[in-house]
Amino acid sequence: MVPITPFSGQHAVVIGGSMAGLLAARVLLNHFKQVTVLERDRIPNFPSPRSGVPQAHHVHILLTQGQRILEQLFPGLEAELAAAGAPEVNWTRDLRWLSIWGWSHEAPSDLCTRPCSRALLEWLIHQRLEQDANLTFSPSTQVVGLVANAQRTVITGVQIKTEQEVESLKADLIVDASGRNSAVPKWLTQLGYAEPPQTVINSFLGYSSRWYQIPDGWQAPWKVMLVQTKPPNHPRGAVMYPVEGSRWVVTLVGVGHDYPPTDEADFLEFTRTVRSPAVHEAIQQAQPLSPVYSYRRTENCWQHYEDLPRLPAHLVAVGDAVCAFNPVYGQGMTVAALGALTLDQCLNQTASKGNSDLQGFTPRFHKQLAQMLAVPWLMATSEDLRWSTTVGPTPSWQTRLMHHYLDRVVQVALDRSHVCRTFWEVIHMVKSPNVLFHPQILLPALGLG
Numbered sequence: 001m002v003p004i005t006p007f008s009g010q011h012a013v014v015i016g017g018s019m020a021g022l023l024a025a026r027v028l029l030n031h032f033k034q035v036t037v038l039e040r041d042r043i044p045n046f047p048s049p050r051s052g053v054p055q056a057h058h059v060h061i062l063l064t065q066g067q068r069i070l071e072q073l074f075p076g077l078e079a080e081l082a083a084a085g086a087p088e089v090n091w092t093r094d095l096r097w098l099s100i101w102g103w104s105h106e107a108p109s110d111l112c113t114r115p116c117s118r119a120l121l122e123w124l125i126h127q128r129l130e131q132d133a134n135l136t137f138s139p140s141t142q143v144v145g146l147v148a149n150a151q152r153t154v155i156t157g158v159q160i161k162t163e164q165e166v167e168s169l170k171a172d173l174i175v176d177a178s179g180r181n182s183a184v185p186k187w188l189t190q191l192g193y194a195e196p197p198q199t200v201i202n203s204f205l206g207y208s209s210r211w212y213q214i215p216d217g218w219q220a221p222w223k224v225m226l227v228q229t230k231p232p233n234h235p236r237g238a239v240m241y242p243v244e245g246s247r248w249v250v251t252l253v254g255v256g257h258d259y260p261p262t263d264e265a266d267f268l269e270f271t272r273t274v275r276s277p278a279v280h281e282a283i284q285q286a287q288p289l290s291p292v293y294s295y296r297r298t299e300n301c302w303q304h305y306e307d308l309p310r311l312p313a314h315l316v317a318v319g320d321a322v323c324a325f326n327p328v329y330g331q332g333m334t335v336a337a338l339g340a341l342t343l344d345q346c347l348n349q350t351a352s353k354g355n356s357d358l359q360g361f362t363p364r365f366h367k368q369l370a371q372m373l374a375v376p377w378l379m380a381t382s383e384d385l386r387w388s389t390t391v392g393p394t395p396s397w398q399t400r401l402m403h404h405y406l407d408r409v410v411q412v413a414l415d416r417s418h419v420c421r422t423f424w425e426v427i428h429m430v431k432s433p434n435v436l437f438h439p440q441i442l443l444p445a446l447g448l449g
């Protein structure tokens, strides 16, 4: 039974208790007396994948920007990851990367993260939030609809289905964090609103992953191995990622319907067909710990709430429910963290204007969120548009020019450490892609310096 908040006018509800929902809940606690997170799944009492987050079986890279924001929201989280056995990776020292031009070399940088399983990261954040007396986490609770006022202009709560019954829960702000299959667009149409227009760009990329024990005494000058795909002729790639428990998560990818295999024998065989045998050689020695998991819902999909002329008040959406990315670029959790900061900032602006009724908050938040999403969206989709098999808009001449320029930047990054560092700072969302046009990069990339 979900407790009804005693703080009238001061309750926020989050639909979905995965990464975007937990991070939204963390910032909502800065603004609401009571926050309730409603999650359909049962929550395991130790780090373990659950059915609502099937992606937890696959490599989950938290970019440096994401790690920094999480540390800001949950001080000491990195130390907890270290204590749980997550290794430290410096992304310009410990990554062995087969780029389109060849293998990368070391460069100095402070791009450090603690690779871990997705299940561990979510579990640690969940544990932290559970310590907050103003937060109620309701597992096994499915949201089945929205509740609106008589005029249908304000969302006043949600309808929830627990193991026992269906009931209503009132709230002053409802945050949809229920992921890429969110039912909110459908519920909006039932209230007489339009669904948000969608942009979909699909490179038909598939994942297959298997977990391995890192062999005792394993020695290598790298910790993460990334064998990149290479358009137009090499649609296959692989990544090996070390996580807590001295394990590797090995994820194989194939673009343009060239899906990696789902059975164990063919998994190893596929590693021979990527652009380097290095992954194959490493995992041949290693003990498998899991079956092969596969995943194919990887299209970039943006629900343009910011373009809707009319939306009910007191409802916003965050995370994959607004914009889900092709996961191969590792952006989703970092963008969810940036979205939580946007929510916090927008609520601060509302408070500073003396508004206590959230009037105008929904469209303002979605405009600000869309501004933040523009860069990661461009980064992911313009890469996907390199493949002729991608379904989406035909690449413009500007996109094609950018592909050529970025190829040159990568080539120069292989032997100039400052270019290498800046390139990875952009990939890790620590810096804007604009820095790739600084004369110190532009000139060598154009062969002029």
Ligand SMILES: Cc1cc2nc3c(=O)[nH]c(=O)nc-3n(C[C@H](O)[C@H](O)[C@H](O)COP(=O)(O)OP(=O)(O)OC[C@H]3O[C@@H](n4cnc5c(N)ncnc54)[C@H](O)[C@@H]3O)c2cc1C
Residues within 6 Å of the ligand: 015, 016, 017, 018, 019, 020, 021, 038, 039, 040, 041, 051, 052, 053, 055, 058, 059, 060, 061, 062, 063, 141, 142, 143, 144, 177, 178, 179, 180, 183, 207, 295, 297, 318, 319, 320, 321, 327, 328, 329, 330, 331, 332, 333, 334, 336
């Ligand atoms: C294969 C794969 C690999 C990925 N790899 C990376 C990576 O390397 N790095 C990275 O940063 N990101 C990665 N991502 C993306 C990342 O997982 C998501 O962007 C991130 O988890 C944020 O998602 P979310 O919380 O918005 O939604 P989700 O993680 O999809 O969570 C939605 C939650 O809502 C719950 N829910 C749904 N409907 C209801 C309802 N009606 N009522 C109550 N609860 C409900 C679900 O049970 C679930 O817990 C990957 C994604 C995939 C698919």
